Structure formats: C-alpha cells, structure tokens
Amino acid sequence: MIRDRRRLSDLLPRRRSLWIAFLLLPAAAIMSVFVAWPLLSAFRLAFYRFDGLMPSDFVGLENFRQVLTEAPFSDWTWNALHHNVIVFCALMVLENGTALLLAFALLKALPGHRVHQVIVFLPVVLSSVIVGFLWKLFLHPLFGLVNQALALVGLHGPAWLGQESTALGSIILANVWHWVGFPTLVLLAGMQRISKEVIEAARLDGAGDGTLLLKIIWPLLAPSVTIVTILTFIGSFNWFELPYIMAGLTGSPGGSTDVLGLYFYRTAFGSTTTGIQDFGQGSALAVLMFLLIAGVTAIALRLLRRREVEL
Amino acid sequence: MNIWRIGRVALAAAALWGFAATAAQAVELSFWTWRQEDKAAYNELFADFTKANPDITVKFESFPDESYPTIVSAALAAGHGGDVIHTHAYGWLEQFVKAGYFVAQDQATVPSLANMPADALIAGTYRADGRVYSLPFASQTLGLFINKDVFAKAGLTPPKTWDEFLTVSKALKDKGIIPLANGLGTSWFNEMFVAIFTNPFLGPDFVTDLTTGKATFKDPRYIAALGKLLELRDVMSPGYEGIDYDTAGQLFVTGRAAMLAGGSFDIATYRAENPQISMDFVAPPTPKAGDPGTVTKFYDGGYAVNAASPNKEAALKLVNWMGTKQFGDKFSALLGNISPIKGVVINDPLLAEVATLNQTAMPHINVVYFRFQKPTGSELLQGDITKMMAGSITPDQLGADLTAGVAKWYAPFQGK
Numbered sequence: 001m002i003r004d005r006r007r008l009s010d011l012l013p014r015r016r017s018l019w020i021a022f023l024l025l026p027a028a029a030i031m032s033v034f035v036a037w038p039l040l041s042a043f044r045l046a047f048y049r050f051d052g053l054m055p056s057d058f059v060g061l062e063n064f065r066q067v068l069t070e071a072p073f074s075d076w077t078w079n080a081l082h083h084n085v086i087v088f089c090a091l092m093v094l095e096n097g098t099a100l101l102l103a104f105a106l107l108k109a110l111p112g113h114r115v116h117q118v119i120v121f122l123p124v125v126l127s128s129v130i131v132g133f134l135w136k137l138f139l140h141p142l143f144g145l146v147n148q149a150l151a152l153v154g155l156h157g158p159a160w161l162g163q164e165s166t167a168l169g170s171i172i173l174a175n176v177w178h179w180v181g182f183p184t185l186v187l188l189a190g191m192q193r194i195s196k197e198v199i200e201a202a203r204l205d206g207a208g209d210g211t212l213l214l215k216i217i218w219p220l221l222a223p224s225v226t227i228v229t230i231l232t233f234i235g236s237f238n239w240f241e242l243p244y245i246m247a248g249l250t251g252s253p254g255g256s257t258d259v260l261g262l263y264f265y266r267t268a269f270g271s272t273t274t275g276i277q278d279f280g281q282g283s284a285l286a287v288l289m290f291l292l293i294a295g296v297t298a299i300a301l302r303l304l305r306r307r308e309v310e311l
Numbered sequence: 312m313n314i315w316r317i318g319r320v321a322l323a324a325a326a327l328w329g330f331a332a333t334a335a336q337a338v339e340l341s342f343w344t345w346r347q348e349d350k351a352a353y354n355e356l357f358a359d360f361t362k363a364n365p366d367i368t369v370k371f372e373s374f375p376d377e378s379y380p381t382i383v384s385a386a387l388a389a390g391h392g393g394d395v396i397h398t399h400a401y402g403w404l405e406q407f408v409k410a411g412y413f414v415a416q417d418q419a420t421v422p423s424l425a426n427m428p429a430d431a432l433i434a435g436t437y438r439a440d441g442r443v444y445s446l447p448f449a450s451q452t453l454g455l456f457i458n459k460d461v462f463a464k465a466g467l468t469p470p471k472t473w474d475e476f477l478t479v480s481k482a483l484k485d486k487g488i489i490p491l492a493n494g495l496g497t498s499w500f501n502e503m504f505v506a507i508f509t510n511p512f513l514g515p516d517f518v519t520d521l522t523t524g525k526a527t528f529k530d531p532r533y534i535a536a537l538g539k540l541l542e543l544r545d546v547m548s549p550g551y552e553g554i555d556y557d558t559a560g561q562l563f564v565t566g567r568a569a570m571l572a573g574g575s576f577d578i579a580t581y582r583a584e585n586p587q588i589s590m591d592f593v594a595p596p597t598p599k600a601g602d603p604g605t606v607t608k609f610y611d612g613g614y615a616v617n618a619a620s621p622n623k624e625a626a627l628k629l630v631n632w633m634g635t636k637q638f639g640d641k642f643s644a645l646l647g648n649i650s651p652i653k654g655v656v657i658n659d660p661l662l663a664e665v666a667t668l669n670q671t672a673m674p675h676i677n678v679v680y681f682r683f684q685k686p687t688g689s690e691l692l693q694g695d696i697t698k699m700m701a702g703s704i705t706p707d708q709l710g711a712d713l714t715a716g717v718a719k720w721y722a723p724f725q726g727k
Contacts, residue, residue, distance in 0.1 A: 051409055052405070052406040052407070052410040053384050053387075053388065053406050053409070054388075054409070054410045054411075071715070072691065072712070072715075139553070140553070140558070141494075141550025141552075141553040141554060142548070142549065142554070143558075147550075158550070158553075159494075159496075159550040159552040159553025159554070161496070161553045162494065162495060162496055162551070162552025162553025162554070162697075163552050163553070163701070164697075164698070164703065248497070248498050249498075250498040250690070250693055250694060252496070252498050252693075252697060253495065253496075253697035253698075253701070254694060254696075254697040254698035254703070255694050266690075267685075269378075269381045269384075270380050270381075270403075270406075271377070271380070271499075276403065276405075276406050276682070276683075276684070276687065277380060277381075277384060278685055281685070
C-alpha cells in the first residue's frame with residue numbers, strides 16, 4: 001500500500017509535465033509552422049539557385065557572395081544597409097530624444113497632462129498604411145499641407161519625397177510622428193517607477209530640471225532605455241511599411257530611400273514593373289538580415305544590461 | 312400506399328441523379344487577374360462565352376496588382392490557382408513557364424493562335440522552346456496626350472518636332488499653363504517616360520543593333536537621346552521630382568497641363584474622370600520635320616492555362632475563344648484597349664488613331680528585351696533615371712550602368 005502511494009507520487013510530476021506539454025502543444029505547433037519552418041526554409045533556399053520560380057542547383061554561398069560583393073547587387077545591399085543605419089541613428093536621436101523630453105514633461109503632471117498623454121500616443125494606434133498615405137499627401141509638392149503652409153510665409157517648399165536630399169529625412173520624420181508616443185509611454189512608465197523620495201531629495205538639494213533629468217532620472221531609467229534602444233534597432237532594420245507606402249518598392253528617388261526590407265521584398269517577390277522573382281538571393285538577404293538583427297541585438301542587450309548594473 | 316411511397320422515392324432519386332449528372336458535366340472555371348477595374352467587362356464577355364458553351368461558366372477573381380506575382384506564384388507552387396491565369400508578358404511570363412506552371416498552347420488546342428500577329432505571339436512565347444504559353448490580350452501604346460481645349464484656349468497648335476515642342480511649351484508656360492504634366496514620382500512610369508521621348512531619336516536600327524550585339528546602351532545614339540530628356544525638366548510640372556503619375560493625370564484631365572506623356576491604357580480612365588475632355592493621343596516629338604511619328608508599343612500580357620487545373624480542356628476552350636474576333640471586337644469596345652487579334656474592328660476614333668500609330672511603333676526596349684534575368688534593365692533604369700534628371704549622374708554614367716548590369720546575363724553585352 002505504502003509502495004503504491006510512493007509510485008503515485010512519483011508519477012505526479014510526470015503527469016504534470018505531460019499536462020504542461022499538452023498545453024504548450026498548440027502554441028509550439030503554431031510557432032513551428034509559422035516561425036521556425038519559414039526561417040529554416042529561408043536558410044535552405046539561400047543556398048540554391050533559382051531558375052524561374054523553382055530551386056534548381058545547390059550553389060553553396062553563391063547567393064551570399066552576389067548580394068555582398070557583386071555589383072550591382074552588392075551596391076544595392078550596402079546602399080540599403082547604409083540607410084538602415086541612418087534610420088536607426090536618426091530615430092534614436094529624434095524619436096527617442098523627443099520621447100524622453102515628452103515623458104519628462106508628462107511626469108511633471110502639468111495641467112492637462114492626461115490629454116497630452118493621449119494626444120502623444122494617438123498616432124501609434126494608426127496603421128502605418130494610413131500614416132504613410134497621410135504624410136504623402138501632406139508632403140505633396142503641389143497640393144500638400146506642408147508646402148501650402150510654407151507658401152503662406154513666403155517660402156517655396158521642395159518636392160520633399162522627390163529629391164534625394166530630402167526624401168529619407170521626410171520619411172524618418174513621418175515615422176517619428178507616428179511612433180514617438182510608444183517610447184514616451186515606456187520612458188514615462190520607467191520614470192514613474194523611480195522613488196519619489198529620490199526626486200524630492202534632489203529637488204531639496206537644489207537640482208533644476210536639467211540636472212534632475214541628466215543626473216538622477218537618466219541613470220535610473222536604464223532598463224527602459226535598454227528596451228527602447230533594442231526595439232528601435234529591430235524596428236529600424238525591419239523598416240518596410242512606411243518607405244514602401246511613401247517611396248515605393250524601389251526606394252525612390254534613385255534608391256535614396258531604399259532599405260533592406262524593401263530590397264529583400266523586391267528581390268524575393270519581384271515586382272510587376274521591375275523584374276523577376278529570385279527566392280535564392282532574397283533568402284540570402286533575409287538570412288543576413290536575421291543574423292545582423294539577432295547578433296547585434298544579443299550583443300547590445302548584454303552591453304546595455306551591464307550598463308544597467310553599473311549605473 | 313407503400314407502392315406510391317416507393318414510387319415517389321424512386322422518382323426523387325432519379326431526379327437527384329439527373330441533377331448530379333448535369334452538375335458533373337457543368338464546369339466552373341476561375342479566371343485570375345490583377346485587373347480589378349475590368350470586372351464588369353469581363354463578366355459580360357464571359358456571359359457571351361457561356362451562352363455559346365452552356366456547360367462552362369467562368370468566375371472572375373481579381374487580386375491587387377502590386378502583390379499579384381506573389382499571390383500567383385505561391386498558389387501555383389501549391390498546385391492551386393485559377394484555371395485561366397491573366398499573365399504579364401516577356402520575362403514575367405518566362406519565370407512561370409520555366410517552373411512548369413502553364414500549359415503550352417498550339418494550333419490543335421488553341422486554333423485562334425492563328426489570329427495573332429507574330430510580334431504579339433513573341434510576348435507569350437517561352438524563348439527556350441519557342442512555344443506559346445499565353446495568348447496575347449492587348450497591345451499598349453505609349454505616346455503623348457494632348458488636351459485640345461487647353462491648346463485651343465491658348466491659341467497654340469500641338470507640336471510635332473522637338474524644337475516645336477520646346478517653343479510651344481515655353482509659350483504655354485508664359486500663359487501660366489503647365490506644358491507637360493509629368494513628374495518623376497512613379498518609378499514604373501519613369502521607365503515608360505524614357506521610352507516615349509527617346510525612341511523617336513533612337514529609331515528601329517538601334518533596336519536591331521542592340522539585339523544583335525552591335526550596340527550597347529553606351530552607344531552615342533542612346534546617350535544623345537538621354538540627353539534630350541534633360542531639356543524636359545523646364546517644361547514639366549513644378550516640383551516634378553515628386554509628382555507621381557496619378558497627379559500628372561489629374562493635372563492633365565483638369566486642364567492645368569496641356570500635354571501628358573502616357574499610355575493608351577489610360578484613355579478610358581481619363582474619359583471617366585472628365586467626360587467633357589477633348590483630347591488627342593499623338594506621337595511624341597520627332598527629331599526633325601518630316602520624320603515619321605514614333606510611338607512605343609508593347610504587349611501587356613496574355614491568358615495562360617494552369618498546368619494543375621483539373622479543367623484544362625474547358626480552360627483551353629475559353630482561352631481559344633479569347634483569341635477570336637468576336638471576343639476581340641467586344642474587348643476593345645468595352646475596355647478601350649487594343650486587341651491584337653487580326654481584323655478586330657475598333658469603332659472608337661481615338662483608339663483607331665492609336666491603332667494606326669501602332670503600325671510604325673517601336674518596341675518598349677526594356678520590357679521586350681531586357682526583363683528576362685536579374686538585374687533587369689527595368690530595375691537598373693528606374694534606379695538611375697531620377698539621378699540623371701537630378702543631375703547627380705550623367706547620361707553616359709546611366710548608359711554604362713545599364714550596360715554593365717544587363718551584361719551579367721545578356722551575352723551580347725559581355726566584354727563591351
């Protein structure tokens with residue numbers, strides 16, 4: 001009898017494990033089919049030459065060599081990567097910098113701060129497609145709101161999305177307008193977690209807004225900054241919707257708004273008006289993007305976490 | 312009573328069997344296309360087909376243009392897709408044929424192939440085996456739209472030569488009218504814009520030289536023709552760098568611009584947008600007086616039969632019917648497109664003019680010859696032309712880029 005009880009108790013953890021496995025099964029199945037399988041499939045296809053729409057020969061690293069070293073493909077890859085880096089740097093400064101200031105302003109709970117909190121976050125709930133079309137209209141050289149406003153003060157606005165010098169910057173600004181509410185909310189939540197005593201003590205010691213933000217809040221905000229930085233990096237290197245809507249699949253004008261997301265899509269799936277589909281080269285690009293994003297994210301996460309501990 | 316009941320059951324069973332047998336014979340074909348706007352016209356055409364073939368009905372299914380290649384290739388790879396697929400032509404078609412997704416068409420299965428002119432058949436032919444896989448459906452012509460009312464009000468005559476074009480444009484500009492509505496904000500149209508204005512300067516001999524390897528895009532004729540495009544910057548819309556093709560169309564249709572380099576595929580659209588518009592479609596300016604007007608022509612695509620279709624026989628029957636004069640006449644009348652089918656009657660006066668211009672047309676060089684492998688001439692040109700117009704590269708550099716890029720797969724250019 002006692003022996004039987006022991007057996008039953010031995011079995012319980014196993015049953016529990018089976019039960020957990022059973023509960024995890026649907027999620028695991030979905031992840032396998034929709035995440036793991038496409039990922040592995042892209043890895044496999046990156047090593048094949050595509051003749052038409054079917055893989056023909058195993059070509060080893062040839063697709064990687066082409067997109068990294070053979071012009072014009074390599075020119076397009078480096079050009080797109082260069083723009084992704086610009087986008088990341090610009091968003092870190094413009095979007096997250098603005099978000100930090102907005103969060104600090106909201107933290108001070110000035111009259112009407114709740115309304116402002118909603119206003120700042122409102123564009124985030126809009127679809128990128130809507131935002132893209134909206135800003136494309138705003139920036140229209142003839143009928144756009146921006147140039148009409150400039151004309152009122154006697155200035156002649158350029159074709160914002162039609163010039164290489166202004167196109168990428170315009171799309172980045174549209175992105176800032178769209179997403180600034182998200183880092184604002186994350187940073188505000190981080191600021192609200194800082195003990196009020198610490199802030200009051202700093203105030204009693206005579207700290208002004210600038211000192212408080214730089215010497216007290218900024219170091220204590222490190223975990224939120226880590227999250228915002230990592231998400232900005234991933235977002236910048238996966239950037240697709242906004243440039244696609246505002247500048248088209250070719251990253252016009254003259255590839256000045258081309259980013260890796262657009263270049264990958266164009267290469268893998270082609271376009272009715274430019275060319276043919278090449279899943280081999282497209283998969284190689286996808287693999288490189290995955291390695292870059294995963295690798296840099298892992299390193300950055302480690303460094304930023306270390307910074308959190310030091311601070 | 313029981314006998315009656317048994318009789319009724321037997322009768323019902325017989326009726327059901329009859330219906331089932333009829334249903335088994337009836338076939339519903341699906342027709343896949345990116346031309347969502349043509350639904351009503353195609354449904355009318357398919358109703359005619361069903362009238363002649365009562366056992367076959369056709370369901371029109373459309374998908375967004377931009378994602379159409381992805382949707383079709385994914386469906387065909389999975390062994391699905393429409394029974395009849397509306398295809399684009401040339402290189403676009405070839406990648407699908409290479410994968411074995413379409414059925415070859417010949418005189419036995421599609422006798423109406425005999426109704427097609429030779430250059431139209433090339434658009435649907437796989438170069439490797441010389442067989443037709445897609446029955447051509449329409450030719451598209453690129454030329455110059457003229458807003459006749461705007462010219463009449465300005466007291467000017469539409470230009471014929473390049474010099475006249477520049478002089479008339481200056482006069483229009485002085486009167487506050489945009490001479491040429493076009494901008495450079497739509498990549499795919501930029502390539503057509505290049506073809507429209509350079510072809511009259513290149514001439515058919517240049518095309519022969521390109522295809523035989525005697526010339527490349529570094530040829531002085533091509534560089535000089537590209538140079539002419541730079542002169543257009545002064546006559547295009549203000550802020551032309553950011554004006555897309557749709558906006559250009561609106562400027563033209565509303566009379567704010569006098570001319571528009573465009574495609575015959577938009578005749579119906581502009582009429583719908585402004586039914587009062589009085590417009591003409593003419594050849595772009597010629598190098599000198601007396602030169603023949605040269606429009607640019609290409610075939611937009613065709614109708615292919617899905618190799619995985621369970622209804623191949625019925626699908627081929629439909630495709631064959633789509634190559635008949637009966638179809639072509641109604642197709643041109645309903646859609647304002649020019650059917651390539653021999654003997655098709657075009658009643659619309661403007662379309663008839665386009666058909667006449669087609670007789671001396673030049674091919675759209677990139678679409679017809681340089682979209683078969685990567686990098687395509689189209690992606691190279693579309694990337695570089697805005698740079699050239701902005702002055703950041705020269706016509707020589709564009710010609711060199713285009714030649715070097717295409718030489719990756721086009722043997723006649725290799726080593727040149």
